[in-house]
Amino acid sequence: MIASDRMGHGKYIDPFRGMPPTHTVGAGEKLVLEYVILPGESREVTLRIDLAGEGAEAEIRGLYLSGTDEKVRFDIVLQHRAPGCHSRQLFKGVAAGNADVRFEGKIVVAPGADGTEAFQESHNILLGETAQVETSPQLEIYADDVKCSHGATVGRLNEDELFYMRSRGIPEQEAKALQILSFLSPVIPGASSDIENAVRSLL
């Protein structure tokens, strides 16, 4: 597992260990959280983030690679309480085997939090016949000067891409691994060998 937490003043904490699930981000501060959940672990990630000061920012990224009987849960509530706050959330992952993945992410924009920009994405690939994914990105908005959007997808690997690579002599497993790595790359640019190995082990 790799996880890091970078506040505006440069503090690193392991978010899975000893870190409170609640974060308050003050004026001008920026919170960056990264979650990586590798095969072999069941995880529950509960996060409560308050953008409490004017111009606070949050960037949260997560990826999961889950197989066998693993259970992965994301439960996130991100509140925009002050004007001019920006947040970005990006979650991507692959569910294989018997994995059971649930993502619930809520963005709340309080009255008066004008100039809010909040974006959330949850993209999932189902690989196993018995794997299941449930995703529920939610928006609760009580201010009008906002730009908010969320997107969610559940799907499979693109067959045309697979065919393209196979017709050029790339073995099926390798082609799929490349597809998954490119799918995940926006979350963690320059994926480490840990992640590459994890992807291969899932296939």
Next chain:
Amino acid sequence: MDRKEQDKIIAEATSSEYKEGFVTDVEQEFIPKGLSEDIIRLISRKKEEPEWLLEFRLDAFRKWQKMEMPTWAQLDMPTIDFQDIIYFAAPKKDKDRPKEIDPKLAETFDKLGIPLKEREVLAGVVAVDAVFDSVSVTTTFRKTLEEKGIIFCSFSEAVKEHPDLVRKYLATVVPASDNYFAALNSAVFSDGSFCYIPKGVRCPMELSSYFRINARGTGQFERTLIVADEGSYVSYMEGCTAPMRDEQQLHAAVVEIIVEKDADVKYSTVQNWYPGDAEGRGGILNLVTKRGLCRGSGSHLSWTQVETGSAITWKYPSTVLLGDHSSSEFYSVAVTNNFQQADTGTKMIHLGADTRSRIVSKGISAGRSQNSYRGLVRMGKGARNARNYSQCDSLLIGSRCGAHTFPVIRSFNPTATVEHEATTSKISEDQLYYCNQRGIGPEEAVGLIVNGYAREVLSRLPMEFAVEAQKLLQVSLEGSVG
């Protein structure tokens, strides 16, 4: 534009009258207030129902008594005293369906723009079933439709004349115990429309039901059942209005649609119940269960709704895609103003292989209203290569309203693909400025932008409805510039 000016325009808009808010002074017959097995027996007796239907009602009532009112919706729901409601009200006449329509009733529907006399209908394109409080007043064009084998009549008549059909399909899509309000409806439903399109028949005209609440202290519980047999087609429309009152009135309907192999049903609603006044007093509580079953392969069901009325809307027209290659669409525009609350959306349950669904939802909130989209897309184990695309947009007008989106996607099939997208924004200064610069006033500009925003949905409505819907949209939002 500054806030003061905006507030002024919003205030002007909210004072615009609800033009369907009149009361018809007609002698009516009521049953006593309250809900009990005796009341249900009384309703059943009044409607001269067969024993099996009474049993169905009583069974539903017993289930309802054990259920609790759902609280999961994003709604501030008032407590409803179910003993304080009159469950049956009918215009006084010898029989349920007199030969001659009371001129006052005819006048009422005339005022609402619903033609009850066939010759008055423009080129005979729409057949209407008009429901006034608890009874259906008349159904037009029955003869013309009968020639094609199409059955279109009030639910009460269907029970008498086509009991086998009703019994075969009733509660097959929405079981009596489905949810709190469906159970209540199953126990006390009064009238509604029944429609059966036989094999291979293309219904030559639009079918339409018009629901009118008139009496004080009553609730309306209509039940609609549409069956489209193999290879048939029908376009069905539904409209509704109610008088302006301080009290809130309950409307709990159930709509069931069965679509057999290769059949195609298009269901359109323009919902314009009284929304309550600018302070949030009165209005209709619109708590409705609508569901279609695409039973046969290649069947198709399309929902289109324009929701502008009601104090509270709780409504999720859904489709169960059982047959392989079946498909469904949901197009919705929901407008809330003042203190209105809407929690509406859809469910697409994919069970068959190669099923397709598409959801386009446009929410517009103004004033102090709350507008939520709530949806579920479920890809079952058997939904091989199924596909769904959802687009849910919210438009905010004014800073005191709320817009919410609660979609859920569940996939159990690795070959299924689901995509969901949602955005929330307001009418931007730039857009308004652009219009103003070209000589289009702020009022008109908002109308233009909103209509453009909702166009994708409005263009799906049958022609007769599209015009009305566009006007409604304009009235509901008049002047609430953001």
